[in-house]
Amino acid sequence: MSDHKEVIYGLYNDETDLLKAVKTAKKDHMEIMDVYSPFPIHGLDPLLGLEESRLHIAGFVYGMIGTLTAFLGMSWIFTKNWPIIFGGKPYWSVPAFIPITFELTVLFAAIGMVVTFYIVCGLGPGVTNVYLDDRITDDKFCIAFDKSEVSEAEAKSFFEHTGASEVNIKTIN
Amino acid sequence: MSAPVSPIREPLVTGHKTYHQITEDLISPTEKTPSLAWVIGFIISAIFLGVFVFTVLWTIYQGIGTWNLNRTVGWGWDITNFVWWVGIGHAGTLISAILLIFRQKWRTGVNRAAEAMTIFAVICAGQFPLIHMGRIWMGFFIFPYPNTRGPLWPNFNSPLLWDVFAISTYFTVSLLFWYTGLVPDFATVRDRAKGIRKKIYNFLSFGWTGSAKHWQRWESLSLILAGLSTPLVLSVHTIVSFDFATSVIPGWHTTIFPPYFVAGAIFSGFAMVQTLMLVTRKVLHLEDYITIEHIESMNKVILLTGTIVGVAYITELFIAWYSGYIYEQFAFFNRVFGPYWWSYFGMMFCNVVSPQLYWKKSWRRNMILTFFLSIVINIGMWFERFVIIATTLARDYLPSSWSYYSPTWVEIGIFMGSLGLFFFCYLIFTRVAPVVAVAEIKAILKTSGDQYAGKNAVHAHSHDDEHSEVDAH
Numbered sequence: 001m002s003d004h005k006e007v008i009y010g011l012y013n014d015e016t017d018l019l020k021a022v023k024t025a026k027k028d029h030m031e032i033m034d035v036y037s038p039f040p041i042h043g044l045d046p047l048l049g050l051e052e053s054r055l056h057i058a059g060f061v062y063g064m065i066g067t068l069t070a071f072l073g074m075s076w077i078f079t080k081n082w083p084i085i086f087g088g089k090p091y092w093s094v095p096a097f098i099p100i101t102f103e104l105t106v107l108f109a110a111i112g113m114v115v116t117f118y119i120v121c122g123l124g125p126g127v128t129n130v131y132l133d134d135r136i137t138d139d140k141f142c143i144a145f146d147k148s149e150v151s152e153a154e155a156k157s158f159f160e161h162t163g164a165s166e167v168n169i170k171t172i173n
Numbered sequence: 174m175s176a177p178v179s180p181i182r183e184p185l186v187t188g189h190k191t192y193h194q195i196t197e198d199l200i201s202p203t204e205k206t207p208s209l210a211w212v213i214g215f216i217i218s219a220i221f222l223g224v225f226v227f228t229v230l231w232t233i234y235q236g237i238g239t240w241n242l243n244r245t246v247g248w249g250w251d252i253t254n255f256v257w258w259v260g261i262g263h264a265g266t267l268i269s270a271i272l273l274i275f276r277q278k279w280r281t282g283v284n285r286a287a288e289a290m291t292i293f294a295v296i297c298a299g300q301f302p303l304i305h306m307g308r309i310w311m312g313f314f315i316f317p318y319p320n321t322r323g324p325l326w327p328n329f330n331s332p333l334l335w336d337v338f339a340i341s342t343y344f345t346v347s348l349l350f351w352y353t354g355l356v357p358d359f360a361t362v363r364d365r366a367k368g369i370r371k372k373i374y375n376f377l378s379f380g381w382t383g384s385a386k387h388w389q390r391w392e393s394l395s396l397i398l399a400g401l402s403t404p405l406v407l408s409v410h411t412i413v414s415f416d417f418a419t420s421v422i423p424g425w426h427t428t429i430f431p432p433y434f435v436a437g438a439i440f441s442g443f444a445m446v447q448t449l450m451l452v453t454r455k456v457l458h459l460e461d462y463i464t465i466e467h468i469e470s471m472n473k474v475i476l477l478t479g480t481i482v483g484v485a486y487i488t489e490l491f492i493a494w495y496s497g498y499i500y501e502q503f504a505f506f507n508r509v510f511g512p513y514w515w516s517y518f519g520m521m522f523c524n525v526v527s528p529q530l531y532w533k534k535s536w537r538r539n540m541i542l543t544f545f546l547s548i549v550i551n552i553g554m555w556f557e558r559f560v561i562i563a564t565t566l567a568r569d570y571l572p573s574s575w576s577y578y579s580p581t582w583v584e585i586g587i588f589m590g591s592l593g594l595f596f597f598c599y600l601i602f603t604r605v606a607p608v609v610a611v612a613e614i615k616a617i618l619k620t621s622g623d624q625y626a627g628k629n630a631v632h633a634h635s636h637d638d639e640h641s642e643v644d645a646h
Contacts, residue, residue: 015619034385034386036383036384037385038196038611038612038615040391045385053393055390056393059401077317077326077329078329081324093330097329099332099335100329100335102404102408103338103339103408104338106346106401107342110398110401111349113397117353117391117394120390121384121386121387122380123356123379123381123387124379125376125379126376128380129382130382132382134364134365135364136382137357137360137361137363138192138193138364138365139192
């Protein structure tokens with residue numbers, strides 16, 4: 001977000017009102033910039049046309065990296081780098097490698113996914129975003145329009161029509 | 174929107190809460206000056222933490238000789254405490270992960286505090302193997318990294334090393350899971366705060382906005398982390414039990430250990446959650462969010478896992494007899510009737526007999542009984558680990574080396590001190606973060622609030638209309 005952007009947003013008191021409003025906006029072909037809510041609203045994603053998150057694919061890839069790191073690492077160490085006989089067992093004792101392989105699979109997948117989540121969401125320690133309204137994390141449900149996409153008059157009539165309790169304009173950069 | 178709830182389900186949020194009231198009730202404990210009860214609890218915990226620091230430093234300075242371990246009994250209170258704390262640390266992830274996958278809505282009332290408890294319990298657990306190394310400054314030898322000592326690697330075939338990986342992975346994943354859940358709630362605290370407080374919570378909330386796409390990813394992440402944590406939580410105590418089960422000591426060398434340890438861990442973890450929840454809901458006035466329904470659900474888990482543990486104890490005795498192997502038979506005869514008979518009977522009474530009271534519904538819903546039993550169970554689970562560890566070692570193969578072990582003041586101090594460390598962390602947590610997950614409670618309000626579900630519902634009908642409309646889309 002490099003340039004200045006004017007945002008017009010309406011606050012709703014209930015998620016069911018918001019869902020109805022999103023449906024109306026879709027019907028009227030109004031481009032919604034974003035929807036903000038204090039908790040995840042089920043049924044909203046398809047209305048906004050949000051595709052399913054691909055985090056789980058990333059998680060699988062990270063997990064496989066963990067599996068390979070652990071298993072190949074231990075195999076290399078105990079057969080090539082420094083082979084030691086423990087209790088007369090083979091150097092390459094696969095069953096004994098399973099616990100650590102499993103743990104590292106989980107560890108890599110979890111750390112990788114969490115880091116990816118924060119990066120793709122643009123969140124992280126020290127990040128300060130523009131918060132449209134303090135009550136969005138409390139009890140208000142917000143639909144925001146970019147004023148360059150939707151005119152002020154159009155947005156105002158939409159909010160009035162769909163039962164928003166408040167309409168505000170905010171400049172963000 | 175989730176499916177309509179069966180009318181026989183009890184509401185999980187009482188008091189006809191609105192979204193704003195939920196925010197108010199759950200965030201305000203972090204904003205007010207602490208109550209007298211909190212201050213007293215904090216001072217006591219800090220004193221015990223002081224005892225912990227002193228006895229640990231004393232151990233490190235003087236060496237493990239300050240403990241009463243001897244050539245026969247090489248593992249005493251220290252490893253007992255380690256296993257006990259790890260076990261307690263199992264309830265949090267179980268509640269947050271397994272119950273999320275099973276879609277148990279009652280988890281939302283207790284998951285945040287239970288996860289916090291898990292993290293602090295694992296921190297406590299981690300202290301014991303470290304001190305037990307004797308030369309703690311060599312602790313980094315446990316990590317595999319290319320080094321100039323050969324390269325000398327740790328033994329990847331050793332259950333003790335598996336434990337290092339299991340515990341550290343468990344701690345890391347639990348912490349990530351817990352913190353990711355906290356981020357939206359920290360944003361709620363941030364948006365109510367002013368001045369320096371706002372800056373701090375802005376930092377902690379990672380700039381959370383509540384955008385629809387973020388919530389979608391957040392839910393996806395929570396579900397996958399839950400899916401990963403479910404086998405993880407089962408693996409951790411399994412691996413702890415391998416520390417014993419893969420040895421060749423009669424009484425330890427048994428295949429029943431992994432499931433039996435996991436059941437015991439869940440059992441003791443839930444008991445600790447009960448202890449904490451009953452106090453927390455009273456002190457912070459959260460009775461509308463942590464209801465009798467929650468307490469009863471957890472008591473059912475305690476009854477089930479307590480009974481599994483009981484079956485495991487009896488199976489152990491049966492198999493020892495049935496094996497026809499005299500060393501195994503002696504180990505178990507000694508476990509029950511040997512010099513530590515009192516700890517065996519203490520364990521049997523606390524873990525197997527006492528939870529059977531929960532077959533009666535009114536007793537499951539009795540707060541005083543629940544509080545009392547939760548402490549009894551944790552004492553019982555401590556005895557269980559002591560029984561397995563010390564009594565088995567005290568009677569080894571050679572009667573000439575048989576011995577008896579009792580702790581020194583240093584060992585007792587470290588154990589009591591670790592309780593101080595645990596409660597110190599927990600009390601700080603109740604001051605800086607909402608102890609009940611705010612966003613998650615709001616998300617279940619329409620299906621589990623008492624104005625929408627249960628016999629006192631007033632909005633039930635109109636709510637169903639809304640449902641059909643939304644779902645029809």
